[in-house]
Amino acid sequence: MRSKDIGHHISAQFNAELEEIRSKVLTMGGLVEQQTLDAVRALVEGDSELGETAILNDYKVNALEVTIDEECSQILARRQPTAGDLRLVVAIIKTITDLERIGDEAEKIGHLAVHLAGMEGNKQHFNAINALGEHVHTMIHDALDAFARLDVEQALAVAKMDSKVDEQYNGITRQLITYMMEDPRSITRSLDVMWAARALERIGDHATNICEYVIYLVRGKDVRHTSIEQMEEAARKH
Template structure:
């Protein structure tokens, strides 16, 4: 759970989502039906709950990988069903809103952004599960911790991207979303460096092939998590500005947003 997204309401001593004021005053207009407003708020809050769960899965998978913790890796694999079931439930509620409320304009963009975001979050969960499986396999090879130095650096960078992407979604922060998209370039460079390094190791010593391949698979999963974090930021920009920035350079996106 992302507790930072909730604050205590002194009127009723209950924790309420911090996004409520943003949602009402800035990000959504009021509707005649208060139930409709609540439905839109609810799906957005649940995306953040799913994001918190996925973030925890990624964190645990990385720890299991670096520490060769088989028990933790097995727990990540077992908990993946929670991510899947939550994604399905949110998707069904979005379908319900589309069918019964027939949203338009900004509301429609919100529902579309939610549907796309939960798909990417579910796939990030799948990457965490893949890393957990690699962690179990790696434990049998008794790797030294210094062999994970570069992978650990990549993991730390990717973990930060995912957190920033979820924060951008929570606040509908276009500037932060753009920063995440820019930072992904560094993730790509780190990933390519690890791949070249492991290929060199395999060429020099064939005995290193099993370990090198597992490190490469883990690096690939981390790189994909970075890409999907960028996707989430693209959906934030789509919702906030009504612009589809896929397949457009970051420089062109910044220029377009400045003109508007």
């Protein structure tokens, strides 16, 4: 992307600025990745202290969003990028919105973990939540990697993982509903687990959005609201 056939840079300074913003996006991504891991582990292990960590770390994510947005606006105003450079800046503005919302969902899971840690009850759905958490964590990690390496094939692979997340989420929801019907005293607790599953499902959607921006960035084609098949076609077009 940063090669001379796409960008036409007036200066090495401009390149350095773009690299610095990209690196901040990856830092922000690393934060929400860790926040998600912490929140899921806190929930599954009943570790309310780790849950608090996941909650408190959200302010760092929010602060980075504001900083990166400001730097993108400055680059747009001062450097007036075009073509690939412009797409990079627009893709970053969108990516950080999704990263921030992943942070919000991880924060919610942190609150649920703290709430659940203080409650009696069995943990029979925690394995399924853990599996969903691992799946979603891989999606965030690989989406960020696709963004870092501008790898459309990987972006596509991550987007394809989302249907598995939806399956896992639907399975957990069905099990929890049955469980609540059998034991109405478990309702409050089961709803907390259901909200956590829902938050993880949303994180999968945000990771998928980031992959769509990577394809837009590299191929110049907007693949939002299209099928996986249309995304494949766009990704493979050279």
